[in-house]
Amino acid sequence: MTAATEHTRSIQERLYPDLPCFGCGHANERGLKLRSYESETVVGSGLVVGTFHPWPEHDNGVGYLNGGIISTVLDCHGAAAVILEADRNGWEPPPGALLPYVTAGLDVSFRRPTPLDEDLSLEAELLESSEAEMTVLSRIVFEDKVRAEARAVWKRWRAR
Numbered sequence: 001m002t003a004a005t006e007h008t009r010s011i012q013e014r015l016y017p018d019l020p021c022f023g024c025g026h027a028n029e030r031g032l033k034l035r036s037y038e039s040e041t042v043v044g045s046g047l048v049v050g051t052f053h054p055w056p057e058h059d060n061g062v063g064y065l066n067g068g069i070i071s072t073v074l075d076c077h078g079a080a081a082v083i084l085e086a087d088r089n090g091w092e093p094p095p096g097a098l099l100p101y102v103t104a105g106l107d108v109s110f111r112r113p114t115p116l117d118e119d120l121s122l123e124a125e126l127l128e129s130s131e132a133e134m135t136v137l138s139r140i141v142f143e144d145k146v147r148a149e150a151r152a153v154w155k156r157w158r159a160r
Helices: 003-008 011-015 067-089
Strands: 036-038 048-052 101-110 120-129 133-142 145-156
Touching: 011 036, 011 067, 036 067, 048 067, 067 101, 067 120, 067 133, 067 145
Parallel strands: none
Antiparallel strands: 036 048, 048 120, 101 145, 120 133, 133 145
């Protein structure tokens, strides 16, 4: 694989291609298969960007994007920022786990109706980072307005 090809692959495809998660797992044939990328304008900042185009099935019943799908997209896009940071620091998943971190809390704010039939911009940035825990802020943006955002706490995966 060339460096250019590696650069065009999403964080999900590079760092956790076998994950069956509905939102970000590329091993789930019926999932959203989100693709997130490190921002090229602010490399090394922890800013992760992407685009999501909802499906007609994601309708909330009144022609906008369903809140559950919004929450999933925000959580899973934020995961890319967390896993990228973990990879940079060498914080590997424990034996038998596909990810080194899991969502411990997700606080979603719905700011404006989110269109159902448009490309939506995704942003995620790390607010705090340590080996034990990370906090990430994720946003869905359309027409330069935040439609929804979520603050998520991710904790180190520990087998119980």
